[in-house]
Amino acid sequence: MKDFLKKLALLGLVLAVIGLLVLVSGIVPVKASSGHWPITRWILGFASDRSVAFHSNGTEVPPLDDPGMLTLGAGIYQSNCKWCHGRPGLPSPPVPAAMTPAPPYLPDVLHELEPSEMFYIVKHGIKFTGMPAWPTRQRDDEIWPLVAFLKQFSEMSVAEYQDLVHVEENADAPEIVTEACTVCHAADGMGRGNARVPILAGQNEVYLQESLQAFAEGDRHSGVMEPISARLSQPEIVAAAKWYAGQELTPTDRSDLDDEAIRAGRDLISQQDDTLKVAACSECHGEWNDPSYPVLAGQPAEFLNRQLTLFRKRSRGGAGNGNLMHKIADAIDEEQSQQIASYFASLARNPTGEDE
Numbered sequence: 183m184k185d186f187l188k189k190l191a192l193l194g195l196v197l198a199v200i201g202l203l204v205l206v207s208g209i210v211p212v213k214a215s216s217g218h219w220p221i222t223r224w225i226l227g228f229a230s231d232r233s234v235a236f237h238s239n240g241t242e243v244p245p246l247d248d249p250g251m252l253t254l255g256a257g258i259y260q261s262n263c264k265w266c267h268g269r270p271g272l273p274s275p276p277v278p279a280a281m282t283p284a285p286p287y288l289p290d291v292l293h294e295l296e297p298s299e300m301f302y303i304v305k306h307g308i309k310f311t312g313m314p315a316w317p318t319r320q321r322d323d324e325i326w327p328l329v330a331f332l333k334q335f336s337e338m339s340v341a342e343y344q345d346l347v348h349v350e351e352n353a354d355a356p357e358i359v360t361e362a363c364t365v366c367h368a369a370d371g372m373g374r375g376n377a378r379v380p381i382l383a384g385q386n387e388v389y390l391q392e393s394l395q396a397f398a399e400g401d402r403h404s405g406v407m408e409p410i411s412a413r414l415s416q417p418e419i420v421a422a423a424k425w426y427a428g429q430e431l432t433p434t435d436r437s438d439l440d441d442e443a444i445r446a447g448r449d450l451i452s453q454q455d456d457t458l459k460v461a462a463c464s465e466c467h468g469e470w471n472d473p474s475y476p477v478l479a480g481q482p483a484e485f486l487n488r489q490l491t492l493f494r495k496r497s498r499g500g501a502g503n504g505n506l507m508h509k510i511a512d513a514i515d516e517e518q519s520q521q522i523a524s525y526f527a528s529l530a531r532n533p534t535g536e537d538e
Contacts, residue, residue: 215280215282218283238301249376249377250377258327258406261365266278269343270343285311285313289337292332300332317404320497350369356421367426382426384429384477386477387423387427389475390423391419392501395419395501401500451525480529481527490507491519494511
């Protein structure tokens with residue numbers, strides 16, 4: 183038995199030396215042009231599939247058919263994913279197609295994945311491929327709209343995809359707005375009927391600039407906005423902020439807001455309650471206050487409520503004084519958050535600067 187173990191140890195040492203010599207010599211090619219050996223491709227693919235299935239097990243999938251999920255997911259895909267994975271009518275962009283392994287054309291493989299598995303891959307990426315992790319760990323809520331889109335992508339025609347991502351162009355808009363912003367925010371800043379996206383029209387220019395800068399530097403968390411903002415030059419940030427601040431905020435349909443929630447939200451922010459500490463909302467977020475703060479009147483209730491939730495979870499980040507919202511968000515519960523959001527969403531904007 184001792185002789186066998188000695189021979190086994192010697193064999194291991196010889197193999198280790200051979201492996202080291204091969205590694206140092208550089209004779210093993212790492213070129214992407216040759217692709218993987220079939221056995222290597224199978225091993226990596228099998229290991230990846232099993233890992234994703236194991237680690238995504240138990241993930242709670244939210245409703246993927248909620249209003250706005252599909253259009254927002256399509257906008258995220260159009261802005262961040264099509265460059266590698268293609269789109270209907272252009273399945274294989276030439277540069278990523280030359281990678282090893284090449285990013286798959288997703289409609290060909292999505293039928294093999296559950297929504298929880300799609301979520302896991304988008305959030306964490308895959309090692310030994312070009313698939314990156316989601317740019318921020320704090321925003322799982324941004325990933326689910328993309329999953330909602332991917333769930334339908336396999337059956338989507340060219341025309342259906344174009345309907346989701348097409349926006350009306352404005353010849354006066356800066357080029358960067360047309361290229362990077364309109365698919366979610368539209369050229370007029372009123373968005374595309376999606377309550378998950380903020381209305382940018384008429385927003386404070388200083389606040390918009392500081393927000394884009396915070397996204398670019400990773401101080402405000404968003405896997406959608408961080409990569410877009412990071413590639414903007416300072417003049418482009420200024421141009422985009424100036425454009426949207428100069429757009430007219432048009433009236434929106436508020437019929438879906440609950441009158442009782444609106445009244446409760448108004449009472450919450452108007453009472454002088456030192457314990458609750460939410461009475462000062464309008465002092466910072468009115469139309470004629472510090473331009474570094476956003477104006478909240480007329481913003482979608484779902485968006486506002488989500489921001490308060492993110493502040494409570496310490497998952498939002500922000501520019502400048504954004505951390506001041508943590509104490510306020512901590513003082514209110516989910517129901518109160520929704521009530522305050524409903525109240526601000528119900529407000530109109532007018533030239534005098536007073537909320538109606």
